[in-house]
Amino acid sequence: MTPSHRTVPLDMGPDQFRTLGHELVDRIAAHLATLPGRPVTLGDSPTLIRDRLGQGPLAASGGDPAEILDQVTRLLVEHSLFNGHPRFWGYITSSPAPLGILGDLLAAAMNPNVGAFVLSPVATEIERQAVRWVAELIGYPAACGGIMVSGGNMANMVGFLAARRAKAPWDVRQAGLRAGSGQLLAYVSRETHTWIQKAADLFGLGLDAVRWIDVDDRLRMRVDALEAAIAADRAAGHLPFLVVGTAGSVSTGAIDPLGDIADTCRRHDLWFHVDGAYGAPAAALPEASPDLKALALADSVAVDPHKWLYAPLEAGCTLVRDARHLEDAFSFHPAYYHFTDGGDGQAPTNFHELGLQNSRGFRALKVWLGLRQAGRDGYVRMIRDDIALAEEMYRAAQAHPELEAFTLGLSIATFRFVPEGLALTGSAREEYLNSLNADLVTRLQAGGEVFVSNAVINGSYVLRACIVNFRTGAADVEALPDIVVRTGRALMGERPNG
Numbered sequence: 001m002t003p004s005h006r007t008v009p010l011d012m013g014p015d016q017f018r019t020l021g022h023e024l025v026d027r028i029a030a031h032l033a034t035l036p037g038r039p040v041t042l043g044d045s046p047t048l049i050r051d052r053l054g055q056g057p058l059a060a061s062g063g064d065p066a067e068i069l070d071q072v073t074r075l076l077v078e079h080s081l082f083n084g085h086p087r088f089w090g091y092i093t094s095s096p097a098p099l100g101i102l103g104d105l106l107a108a109a110m111n112p113n114v115g116a117f118v119l120s121p122v123a124t125e126i127e128r129q130a131v132r133w134v135a136e137l138i139g140y141p142a143a144c145g146g147i148m149v150s151g152g153n154m155a156n157m158v159g160f161l162a163a164r165r166a167k168a169p170w171d172v173r174q175a176g177l178r179a180g181s182g183q184l185l186a187y188v189s190r191e192t193h194t195w196i197q198k199a200a201d202l203f204g205l206g207l208d209a210v211r212w213i214d215v216d217d218r219l220r221m222r223v224d225a226l227e228a229a230i231a232a233d234r235a236a237g238h239l240p241f242l243v244v245g246t247a248g249s250v251s252t253g254a255i256d257p258l259g260d261i262a263d264t265c266r267r268h269d270l271w272f273h274v275d276g277a278y279g280a281p282a283a284a285l286p287e288a289s290p291d292l293k294a295l296a297l298a299d300s301v302a303v304d305p306h307k308w309l310y311a312p313l314e315a316g317c318t319l320v321r322d323a324r325h326l327e328d329a330f331s332f333h334p335a336y337y338h339f340t341d342g343g344d345g346q347a348p349t350n351f352h353e354l355g356l357q358n359s360r361g362f363r364a365l366k367v368w369l370g371l372r373q374a375g376r377d378g379y380v381r382m383i384r385d386d387i388a389l390a391e392e393m394y395r396a397a398q399a400h401p402e403l404e405a406f407t408l409g410l411s412i413a414t415f416r417f418v419p420e421g422l423a424l425t426g427s428a429r430e431e432y433l434n435s436l437n438a439d440l441v442t443r444l445q446a447g448g449e450v451f452v453s454n455a456v457i458n459g460s461y462v463l464r465a466c467i468v469n470f471r472t473g474a475a476d477v478e479a480l481p482d483i484v485v486r487t488g489r490a491l492m493g494e495r496p497n498g
């Protein structure tokens with residue numbers, strides 16, 4: 001039976017939509033305005049949050065949207081961890097730009113499927129423009145191809161798959177990995193993010209296909225070790241296909257010697273991929289190091305707008321020097337798609353052919369809005385300020401008698417708490433400091449005054465602050481040493497052996 005009058009529990013009239021929307025925007029504005037005065041997090045346990053959320057089964061009948069929205073807004077505003085807080089410096093997650101927040105709302109309202117031009121005419125062209133502008137910003141050739149993805153892992157994986165397709169000496173898409181005459185190998189520094197393990201595992205090469213190359217005293221890939229490994233593997237009948245250089249490592253912001261790695265790749269006919277998920281935007285700074293600027297030589301680059309372009313999660317981006325490589329790696333033409341030209345004789349961009357996703361959301365909008373609002377100069381200023389604040393943090397750690405500064409790279413400073421008068425020496429001292437600083441990270445993270453994460457540098461467990469946060473100011477950075485030392489001392493007082 002065809003219902004003549006459908007009652008649609010999910011629909012909403014324009015007046016109610018307007019009222020709820022205005023209220024929500026007001027509450028988000030108040031949230032952003034009051035954020036600096038509140039804790040970064042309350043450090044709530046899963047049990048507490050589950051209790052607040054309620055543990056009941058799915059209700060048979062629905063509820064009042066105003067009430068539901070009110071409840072969940074309250075829960076989120078009161079119990080979230082806020083990476084938009086001026087004192088959030090954990091991992092690499094930026095403060096979200098307010099215009100990007102509105103962009104996500106607009107993107108959801110239009111709901112284009114950015115898998116095909118015909119389903120998303122404006123959104124497709126905005127994504128193309130955003131990709132080109134990201135390339136221009138970081139000094140990568142603007143004629144490149146590219147695609148927006150969910151984040152850094154996916155952006156790197158797209159590069160990995162393009163490399164595998166381009167450099168495997170047989171048709172790997174048709175015949176699979178078994179058809180190869182040897183093992184495909186990827187070369188990465190020991191400091192490379194764990195995406196490479198996921199890629200090697202998930203795409204069938206296996207973890208043994210990753211060659212971990214040693215780093216120098218600045219935690220940068222040693223190109224002599226890379227050359228030696230490639231030579232040894234070739235002599236053993238293996239098939240090197242990819243070298244990954246990192247532009248800003250996750251732990252310390254180290255930048256591999258990208259120019260030298262590009263040379264090696266050219267000489268050995270290997271795909272050169274740069275993981276610039278964190279550091280690539282810093283290549284926009286005129287004063288960026290030649291090593292960083294050499295990302296322009298890569299065959300592909302992963303950039304992560306939800307890190308240093310301050311887009312709300314999720315937004316990653318892969319750039320590929322020769323646009324055809326993406327289509328080569330990902331394109332299929334099923335019979336049930338009827339995607340013709342756009343009416344002007346030009347082949348339209350159908351993003352489902354350039355990456356892993358089929359239906360795709362409009363994540364490009366928030367990135368595009370940020371690029372338009374800040375422009376190149378705005379990004380340079382924000383990134384430069386983040387770096388200067390990290391430098392200040394590093395200097396403050398150097399100057400404090402109970403802090404030991406470790407590394408400074410891009411906008412990441414690492415340091416540890418070393419209590420005055422510590423009598424231990426040698427490995428007992430290191431073990432004690434590692435355990436103390438690990439507990440300190442836990443305590444700081446739950447405490448809500450500041451949020452830092454950790455790194456392990458040559459066996460030392462250290463605190464790590466990464467500033468990709470346009471809300472952080474000098475006073476926030478100046479407050480850090482005392483908070484760390486006060487918390488560290490309190491912790492020592494509570495530990496059975498100090």
Ligand SMILES: Cc1ncc(COP(=O)(O)O)c(C=O)c1O
Pocket residue numbers: 091092150151152153154156193195246248249250275276277278304316
């Ligand atoms: C260098 C690097 N690559 C890749 C990633 C993964 O990015 P995402 O968490 O957006 O997937 C990160 C995350 O911090 C990173 O620092």
